[in-house]
Amino acid sequence: MRIGYGSRRLRKPFTLWRRRKKKRSFPRRLFCPGYSTVHETYRLANLDFTYSNLVIGIRRYASEIDGECFPITAPDGGERVYAKFCRALGDEEVKKLDVKAKSNGLIKDPISVLLQLSEKEAFNKALQTSSEDQNETTSAETSVMHEKLWVEKYSPCSFTELLSDEQTNREVLLWLKQWDASVFGSEIRSTTEEVLSALKRHSTPSHHKKSDSSFTRKKQFNRWSKESYGHSKNADVSNSNTTDDIDLWNKKSKLTGPPEQKILLLCGAPGLGKTTLAHIAAKHCGYRVVEINASDERSASAIETRILDVVQMNSVTADSRPKCLVIDEIDGALGDGKGAVDVILKMVLAERKHATGKENIENGKTSSKKERRTAPLSRPIICICNDLYAPALRPLRQIAKVHIFVQPTVSRVVNRLKYICNMEGMKARSFALTALADFTECDIRSCLNTLQFLNKRKETLNVIDIGSQVVGRKDMSKSLFDIWKEIFTTRKMKRERSTDASGSEAKNFDFLHTLISSRGDYDLIFDGIHENILQLHYHDPVMDKTISCLDSLGTSDLLHRYILRTQHMPLYVYFPSLVIPIHRRVAQIQKPIIEWPKSFHRCRTLLVEKQESLRSWHHKIPPYIGRHLSIKSFVEDSVSPLLHILSPPTLRPVASHLLSDRQKDQLAGLVMLMCSYSLTYKNVKSDPVLSNLREAAASDASLLALDPHLFDFISFKGHQFKHHVLALAMKQVLVHEVEKQKILQASGGSFGILNKPEIKKINQDLARKTNAASNESQRNPVTSKPPLVSVGIATTSKPNSSDVKKASRTALNFFDRFRKSRKDYEDPEDVQKRATAKRDSRPLLFKFNEGFTNAVKRPVRMREFLL
Amino acid sequence: MEIRVKCRCGEDECSEWAIVELQGVVETQASFEGSIQNLEIGRLCHTESSQETYTFTVGYHELIGSKVTLKKPLLVLKKLQLDEDSGKGTELEVVGIIRTKILFKTRPKPLISGNNLSLSLFCS
Numbered sequence: 008m009r010i011g012y013g014s015r016r017l018r019k020p021f022t023l024w025r026r027r028k029k030k031r032s033f034p035r036r037l038f039c040p041g042y043s044t045v046h047e048t049y050r051l052a053n054l055d056f057t058y059s060n061l062v063i064g065i066r067r068y069a070s071e072i073d074g075e076c077f078p079i080t081a082p083d084g085g086e087r088v089y090a091k092f093c094r095a096l097g098d099e100e101v102k103k104l105d106v107k108a109k110s111n112g113l114i115k116d117p118i119s120v121l122l123q124l125s126e127k128e129a130f131n132k133a134l135q136t137s138s139e140d141q142n143e144t145t146s147a148e149t150s151v152m153h154e155k156l157w158v159e160k161y162s163p164c165s166f167t168e169l170l171s172d173e174q175t176n177r178e179v180l181l182w183l184k185q186w187d188a189s190v191f192g193s194e195i196r197s198t199t200e201e202v203l204s205a206l207k208r209h210s211t212p213s214h215h216k217k218s219d220s221s222f223t224r225k226k227q228f229n230r231w232s233k234e235s236y237g238h239s240k241n242a243d244v245s246n247s248n249t250t251d252d253i254d255l256w257n258k259k260s261k262l263t264g265p266p267e268q269k270i271l272l273l274c275g276a277p278g279l280g281k282t283t284l285a286h287i288a289a290k291h292c293g294y295r296v297v298e299i300n301a302s303d304e305r306s307a308s309a310i311e312t313r314i315l316d317v318v319q320m321n322s323v324t325a326d327s328r329p330k331c332l333v334i335d336e337i338d339g340a341l342g343d344g345k346g347a348v349d350v351i352l353k354m355v356l357a358e359r360k361h362a363t364g365k366e367n368i369e370n371g372k373t374s375s376k377k378e379r380r381t382a383p384l385s386r387p388i389i390c391i392c393n394d395l396y397a398p399a400l401r402p403l404r405q406i407a408k409v410h411i412f413v414q415p416t417v418s419r420v421v422n423r424l425k426y427i428c429n430m431e432g433m434k435a436r437s438f439a440l441t442a443l444a445d446f447t448e449c450d451i452r453s454c455l456n457t458l459q460f461l462n463k464r465k466e467t468l469n470v471i472d473i474g475s476q477v478v479g480r481k482d483m484s485k486s487l488f489d490i491w492k493e494i495f496t497t498r499k500m501k502r503e504r505s506t507d508a509s510g511s512e513a514k515n516f517d518f519l520h521t522l523i524s525s526r527g528d529y530d531l532i533f534d535g536i537h538e539n540i541l542q543l544h545y546h547d548p549v550m551d552k553t554i555s556c557l558d559s560l561g562t563s564d565l566l567h568r569y570i571l572r573t574q575h576m577p578l579y580v581y582f583p584s585l586v587i588p589i590h591r592r593v594a595q596i597q598k599p600i601i602e603w604p605k606s607f608h609r610c611r612t613l614l615v616e617k618q619e620s621l622r623s624w625h626h627k628i629p630p631y632i633g634r635h636l637s638i639k640s641f642v643e644d645s646v647s648p649l650l651h652i653l654s655p656p657t658l659r660p661v662a663s664h665l666l667s668d669r670q671k672d673q674l675a676g677l678v679m680l681m682c683s684y685s686l687t688y689k690n691v692k693s694d695p696v697l698s699n700l701r702e703a704a705a706s707d708a709s710l711l712a713l714d715p716h717l718f719d720f721i722s723f724k725g726h727q728f729k730h731h732v733l734a735l736a737m738k739q740v741l742v743h744e745v746e747k748q749k750i751l752q753a754s755g756g757s758f759g760i761l762n763k764p765e766i767k768k769i770n771q772d773l774a775r776k777t778n779a780a781s782n783e784s785q786r787n788p789v790t791s792k793p794p795l796v797s798v799g800i801a802t803t804s805k806p807n808s809s810d811v812k813k814a815s816r817t818a819l820n821f822f823d824r825f826r827k828s829r830k831d832y833e834d835p836e837d838v839q840k841r842a843t844a845k846r847d848s849r850p851l852l853f854k855f856n857e858g859f860t861n862a863v864k865r866p867v868r869m870r871e872f873l874l
Numbered sequence: 875m876e877i878r879v880k881c882r883c884g885e886d887e888c889s890e891w892a893i894v895e896l897q898g899v900v901e902t903q904a905s906f907e908g909s910i911q912n913l914e915i916g917r918l919c920h921t922e923s924s925q926e927t928y929t930f931t932v933g934y935h936e937l938i939g940s941k942v943t944l945k946k947p948l949l950v951l952k953k954l955q956l957d958e959d960s961g962k963g964t965e966l967e968v969v970g971i972i973r974t975k976i977l978f979k980t981r982p983k984p985l986i987s988g989n990n991l992s993l994s995l996f997c998s
Binding site: 849850853854855856872873 | 896897898899900901902903906910913914915916932933934935937951953964966981982
């Protein structure tokens with residue numbers, strides 16, 4: 008404290024420092040060059056070091072200090088002092104401080120250094136452990152990685168190398184080329200001079216029309232001309248075409264628009280090169296292939312964005328070729344793949360609608376505007392599937408151009424395999440390769456994979472049992488149609504047959520057995536056999552083949568029934584073997600036309616329907632009749648006779664007063680009968696079956712048919728029933744009468760009052776006629792009834808008297824029985840009469856006036872009473 | 875104008891009448907047209923229960939009604955023509971006084987008469 012002046016000044020910043028330290032933040036104003044030194048000196052002071060040598064330098068004014076100095080400002084007072092900078096001394100003190108600090112427990116290294124260290128340590132540790140663990144595996148991996156799959160390595164890279172069927176290849180390419188006009192904006196074919204001149208006349212530089220489809224071909228052209236189609240003249244055409252007049256362009260686009268079917272559907276067994284063809288062909292035509300695979304997300308929204316992206320966007324990157332969408336394995340994922348199908352369908356259908364609308368609109372501009380809105384499909388889409396008949400693809404099949412891949416010839420496959428084997432230095436005899444190709448059904452992928460696998464294990468291809476050797480195949484069970492086809496056709500087994508016949512038989516047996524048992528749907532398989540077997544043209548003069556086949560089917564039915572009843576599921580094992588005798592008997596070389604089994608289901612639904620209608624009708628019949636009538640016996644015995652009765656040929660459709668007494672009786676009888684069996688005629692829409700049966704009535708819009716349609720129960724395919732069909736007018740009369748009769752019966756009590764005189768008369772007549780029934784039947788020999796009728800009726804009806812029973816006039820027979828029940832109704836009628844008589848005996852009756860009173864209130868003068 | 879009302883009986887002994895008010899009309903059967911004298915209209919019964927109900931049977935209808943007291947009582951008068959004494963033309967004689975009416979305002983209940991009829995109806 009040599010300088011009292013300075014000491015007082017010094018204390019201020021010093022206290023400041025202590026306070027600040029507590030707050031753990033430094034005043035901004037203290038930030039200055041050399042701040043850290045100041046900091047250190049303060050700490051120094053804090054630890055009761057001698058700070059005189061430093062402190063000496065603090066002055067009020069900077070000018071007082073010679074040499075380096077820095078300002079220090081106190082925050083509370085705003086006083087500023089200047090400290091002399093003494094570097095050497097400061098450093099020394101810092102070192103001292105550090106030592107001291109360490110002894111106090113502070114860390115030497117800054118935290119960042121420590122963090123780095125720990126990180127490094129952890130890294131080292133991890134490195135060590137991983138290297139210890141995976142020493143071997145990594146080395147193995149690297150060796151595998153060196154080798155590409157042969158399938159990829161030798162996949163064809165140009166159109167000419169394609170292995171698949173030439174015809175299909177060409178057609179796919181043609182289809183793709185059809186897009187050229189709309190995608191690239193110009194057709195490859197040379198344009199006529201006339202058009203060219205017209206173009207030159209019309210072309211205006213200001214009119215720069217850039218439609219979606221007029222993809223600039225200019226850029227691409229040089230490259231393509233090198234490749235395959237170099238018409239140098241076309242460059243000019245395409246240039247002028249971009250600045251085309253709209254009308255002309257429309258006309259042209261109509262001529263050379265995208266192909267009719269905008270979607271190509273390739274289908275076929277795995278390994279035939281569908282995907283390869285799609286890629287190669289698209290590349291060949293100058294498209295950039297965008298593939299959506301089974302592994303991609305295929306929900307509807309995701310696929311839509313992708314398709315739109317492909318169809319509408321042009322990428323700005325170097326590869327500005329138009330894109331071609333390849334959707335691989337579209338049938339694979341049913342749930343999500345269906346989404347893709349739906350999106351595509353929607354786009355195509357929108358396009359169709361737009362196309363139809365376009366014809367109406369002549370103005371080109373509006374059409375182009377519309378084009379933008381509906382997002383038409385302007386790029387080719389190729390879909391690839393394995394199973395053409397997958398249910399998800401049904402709608403797509405109708406609008407797409409379908410190409411079914413056939414197996415390439417074995418020789419082609421073998422040639423390619425041989426070539427690859429040579430290239431790889433693997434020796435394989437062509438005989439073995441042929442066997443392999445045959446076994447895998449020309450699935451070149453599985454062939455190559457097998458070869459590569461064998462090559463890897465240093466084995467040679469064994470001809471004798473390829474099946475036992477590892478042949479990687481894409482997992483897939485055959486469709487039902489394929490199975491049926493296999494059953495009904497003989498496989499070509501030339502080679503095996505030449506070696507030994509019994510072996511081929513056994514092989515065939517095994518093949519079919521595994522085929523069917525891997526599929527599983529035995530029920531359906533047998534249904535399909537049953538449906539199709541009789542349509543086959545196999546040579547069978549004495550029907551013994553048919554008999555044995557049907558025998559097998561019967562056995563399968565029995566077995567199936569037994570399994571279902573006893574739940575012995577293990578017995579299902581024996582189903583596939585039942586197919587094999589059928590195959591042996593029936594199989595032929597030519598391919599059958601196989602239909603999906605529908606008849607069983609159809610028959611079943613029909614049966615249920617008819618049973619239901621019969622049952623409901625049976626419930627409607629009054630129980631005293633219905634109980635004699637079991638549905639089974641009715642269908643088997645009495646339908647036909649009943650129909651005969653219901654449509655007597657003697658009834659004439661004339662006015663009722665023109666009918667003779669006998670005819671009136673007949674009519675009344677019929678009405679009664681229909682009533683008691685709760686039959687009536689009903690308006691039906693003229694359905695084709697009916698109109699076939701009744702040609703005469705077919706022209707009528709409204710047909711009257713029996714309400715429970717009894718004719719259904721006796722109509723068989725190809726069987727014309729001989730029943731007389733009543734005329735329409737007669738039916739109408741009957742409907743009317745039956746309705747009337749029903750009402751009468753319903754209001755049983757008021758029978759006598761409401762009964763119309765004519766009906767009464769008929770009733771009386773009938774009562775009289777029953778006695779003379781036998782007479783009548785003699786007089787009326789024309790209406791001959793089959794003997795079955797009386798028997799059939801006798802079971803259902805209860806004849807009231809023996810003398811009427813012998814009468815063959817069954818209508819009356821029915822009526823008699825009904826009349827007997829009518830006698831019960833006689834009684835209430837009498838009583839009713841008595842009641843009315845009794846009522847009439849009362850002199851006065853009360854008539855209730857409801858809702859109002861007749862009393863009139865009006866003012867009356869007293870005078871009126873007096874007068 | 876002066877109206878003389880003559881009452882023979884005393885004030886208390888004046889005979890009480892009642893009105894039967896029907897919601898409806900009593901009609902004669904066609905066979906009894908013109909000879910309504912001495913015909914029984916119906917049977918009016920009075921039941922002595924908690925509330926007084928009256929049943930009135932007309933023809934094959936039964937009416938159920940109640941006794942209602944009139945707000946203003948009515949007189950039943952008889953007009954007498956006095957021709958001899960020309961000075962006084964007419965004279966009214968009190969026949970009775972009406973204080974209540976029996977009101978049948980409900981819908982009549984039809985009666986099904988005779989056991990055999992109901993039985994036969996049941997049969998059918």
